[in-house]
Amino acid sequence: METVLDIRSGWIPAHEGESGDRVFRSGDGRHYAKLAKGARAGELAGERDRLGWLADKGIACPEVVAWRQNEHGACLIMSAIPGVPAVNLSGPDLLMAWRSMSEHLAAVHALAGDGCPFDKSLSTMFTRATKVVSRGAVNPDFLPDEDKDMSGQDLLARVEAELPLRLAQEAASLVVCHGDPCMPNFMVDPATLRCTGLIDLGRIGVADRYSDLALMLANAGESWSNENENENETKEAFDILFSTLKIEAPDRERLAFYLRLDPLTWG
Structure with a gap:
């Protein structure tokens, strides 16, 4: 190599x-x-x-x-994008950087009218998940503890049962998504705690914005899992993210759906 x-x-x-x-x-x-x-x-x-x-x-x-x-x-x-990955920040510092990070993600989502040629739609990602499951390639490390004992076929069937509803919702919520907005992919100035940019954009494409929001929130939650006041920080981050993206009535079940789908698309 x-x-x-x-x-x-x-x-x-x-x-x-x-x-x-x-x-x-x-x-x-x-x-x-x-x-x-x-x-x-x-x-x-x-x-x-x-x-x-x-x-x-x-x-x-x-x-x-x-x-x-x-x-x-x-x-x-x-x-190179200057700064440090957000995953390296302490819980309190991550919360300080969170609004700026949310603004950077919102800027990507705002590209929806620019004719993005890349497809990351729900139907495309479900097809990808089907192939991953058929190969037996689901990585158990990407699954939450409560799902690790489930077979790939059962995990896929659970997602498929929700497809009609989620496809209907997606039609009204298509934007350009980062595709993997996890904490290692946000760069932050450690002095100012302002986001300096986004990296690892190999999955960018047109998709339901909830697919991005679910991953960003879930991955950030790991940074607060051992912090005091974890529940308050998570709630504040949730409110900041949805207010930044001007979503007045967040759909938690829709977020949960994309967290069930995403682990099946890697492999």
């Missing part, structure tokens, strides 16, 4: 994501390189294309610097 990226030229290993992609940081910290092989190379090309589409949309996100591909895999080199 290193033949796609010359690691002798000052690239430093950063981390390996849940997808298995390897990430390197340039020595000066100005760029990141993401490496993928096999089928993941196609997924990485999708992230490249999405970043290209976002380039003139006013969204704070990485810019594509270079793309390399050969028989060993693919490499996407991107500009």
Whole structure:
């Protein structure tokens, strides 16, 4: 894989994501390189294309610097977004940054009228979930404890039972979604606690905005799970997010539906 990226030229290993992609940081910290092989190379090309589409949309996100591909895999080199991932913040600091993070997500959702060519609709994601389940590829680490003993087929059937209702709701609520707005994908200035941008945009596409909101809230809740006043912080974050997106009557059952679907779409 290193033949796609010359690691002798000052690239430093950063981390390996849940997808298995390897990430390197340039020595000066100005760029990141993401490496993928096999089928993941196609997924990485999708992230490249999405970043290209976002380039003139006013969204704070990485810019594509270079793309390399050969028989060993693919490499996407991107500009770095300053700050630290929101997942690294303490519970109180995360709450301080939350409104700014919500505003960044709202800016992505506001792109709905810009002709986004990428589809992340419920029907598309359910088809993806069906394929993941049929391969027996559901990752139990992505499931809540109460679902870990359920079979993939039972998990899928539970989602399918709600499809007619959720498809009808989606039709009136389609926006451009981030697709994976979890805490590692929001960058925050640790001094000002203002969001500086969004990363990992390989799943951006037109979808029900509730699919984004469910993931953002659930993942943030993990940051407050061991904090005092957890219940108050979670409620305040919930209120801030929905007021920022101007949703007057949040639908908690709809949020729960997307949390049941999402773990089935990775694999």
